[in-house]
Amino acid sequence: MREVSVHWGRARLTCARLDIIFDFVKEMAFLGYVERNRNHIDIIVQCVFTEGSEPDNLNNLIAGVSVIETLSAPNSEWTNEWVLKLRFEAASNDLIAIQLQAASASIQPETVFNQQGFTYVIRGPANSIKSVITAFRLILTPDKMSASSIQPASVVENKLVSPQQLKVVKGAWDAGWYENPRALKMSELSRELNLSRSTVSEHLARVETEMVRLLLEAVSDKLAETSQVVFDLVEFWSNIHPSDLKTVRKAVDQGKEDGKPFTITYRLKLMDGSYKLIRSHSQPQFDENGKYLGVVGQFEDLSQNKAMGHILELSINIANSKYSEGLENISQSGSWQWDVISGEVTWSPSLFPLYGCDAEKFIPSLESFTDLVHPEDIEFVMNSLGDAIQTTSALDYVHRIIRPSDGGVRTFRCIGGILTDELGAATKVIGIAQDITELKGANLAFQETLAEMKGDLDEWGAFEVNAKSRIITVSEAARRMLRG
Numbered sequence: 001m002r003e004v005s006v007h008w009g010r011a012r013l014t015c016a017r018l019d020i021i022f023d024f025v026k027e028m029a030f031l032g033y034v035e036r037n038r039n040h041i042d043i044i045v046q047c048v049f050t051e052g053s054e055p056d057n058l059n060n061l062i063a064g065v066s067v068i069e070t071l072s073a074p075n076s077e078w079t080n081e082w083v084l085k086l087r088f089e090a091a092s093n094d095l096i097a098i099q100l101q102a103a104s105a106s107i108q109p110e111t112v113f114n115q116q117g118f119t120y121v122i123r124g125p126a127n128s129i130k131s132v133i134t135a136f137r138l139i140l141t142p143d144k145m146s147a148s149s150i151q152p153a154s155v156v157e158n159k160l161v162s163p164q165q166l167k168v169v170k171g172a173w174d175a176g177w178y179e180n181p182r183a184l185k186m187s188e189l190s191r192e193l194n195l196s197r198s199t200v201s202e203h204l205a206r207v208e209t210e211m212v213r214l215l216l217e218a219v220s221d222k223l224a225e226t227s228q229v230v231f232d233l234v235e236f237w238s239n240i241h242p243s244d245l246k247t248v249r250k251a252v253d254q255g256k257e258d259g260k261p262f263t264i265t266y267r268l269k270l271m272d273g274s275y276k277l278i279r280s281h282s283q284p285q286f287d288e289n290g291k292y293l294g295v296v297g298q299f300e301d302l303s304q305n306k307a308m309g310h311i312l313e314l315s316i317n318i319a320n321s322k323y324s325e326g327l328e329n330i331s332q333s334g335s336w337q338w339d340v341i342s343g344e345v346t347w348s349p350s351l352f353p354l355y356g357c358d359a360e361k362f363i364p365s366l367e368s369f370t371d372l373v374h375p376e377d378i379e380f381v382m383n384s385l386g387d388a389i390q391t392t393s394a395l396d397y398v399h400r401i402i403r404p405s406d407g408g409v410r411t412f413r414c415i416g417g418i419l420t421d422e423l424g425a426a427t428k429v430i431g432i433a434q435d436i437t438e439l440k441g442a443n444l445a446f447q448e449t450l451a452e453m454k455g456d457l458d459e460w461g462a463f464e465v466n467a468k469s470r471i472i473t474v475s476e477a478a479r480r481m482l483r484g
Helices: 010-015 019-023 094-101 126-139 163-175 186-193 197-224 233-238 242-258 308-313 351-355 366-372 378-391 442-456 476-483
Strands: 002-009 025-036 040-049 065-072 081-089 112-114 117-124 144-149 229-232 262-269 275-286 292-301 332-339 345-347 395-402 409-420 426-435 460-466 471-474
Touching (some): 010 019, 117 126, 144 275, 163 197, 186 197, 229 233, 233 471, 242 275, 292 476, 351 409, 366 378, 378 395, 378 409, 378 426, 471 476
Antiparallel strands (some): 002 117, 040 081, 065 081, 229 471, 262 275, 292 460, 332 345, 332 426, 395 409, 460 471
């Protein structure tokens, strides 16, 4: 089992237009589930409102959230806490829909919204947790995130079995039922316990099933990691190409400082002494006190393509312009969303000036966007969007636009992803547009080459860096990738 805590600060929520909550709510803490199905979640919360606010203010404050019952109200001047039953509708809120898609992952009582921001704590199997957190990060980048392994509580504490069932198991143990070979038969055990054979069999089966389930939950991460390999971190650093080492270290240090996920491209020496072009996608990890723990992520092999030689000739500094000397802050970006069902398109405020559009007059839409795209790139852009929607795959392409403000041609890189409903159909496209015009020489060639290679990049490998023990653990896929 894994538990992940994700925190978005107040400034981040303000940028995401969720700051209206601060006007009405001082603190809201999750207490427990009431109902959970594919359409909605009903939960119990303890809420403290700002002066003059009350539960009715929460209705329609955020799409898909409503108060369906007031369980208790402040009953004296000494308390200001309300206990409410809230309903979160999946159809009108992406965050809720994401949570419902991972039914085995549950929200924990440490989840709280207050004037400092929103801390969301989720627990469950590793795969379910990963899908939820990945989707959340795509929608709204966390300011801080930490993860830990959780040992399941005992069957007694969780009341998964009854005292009578435990009594039967204890009697069976004392009688030699669990010896190898068994000391007696079921009929003899039932007489020993003075119970019917069917009752004894049913009680033993129930307890054994719960114990096996808890065992598998406890070791699920270990079972998934049986083929992992551990390397000394210093040794790994020594295998990064000398020309790329400074850039990689700068990316890691920046991730450690701001806690944001980062992607970096570099050459890595393999076990056979040759170099391979690697792109790593990393997420810094922190504990509940904000102490840096290391990073988790994936390696991407960029070398399995005929264009490898061309890529290696390009400047690694250009590819990693965000972390390269003299190139900081050169690329500006903005985010956008396209609701596939309604057709509505929204832009972040920073995107309007980048595209040379007047925010007060320009209305974002698919049609108005295509009017901005360079005529030679329109077919490519629409095909890229169409393919991503059909396959629900990630977006990563480069195109040109013509700015209406000055007629200038600018080059943009678009990266993004697709959100789906419970049947897997695309419902929303979320992306980031980054102006890379000033880097369009070697950088554009680099991006175009990667776009050509995209269909061949099927070799991914997970890794985890432990900052305290100074080791890096890689999956079997990563080990094969680095073996050469």
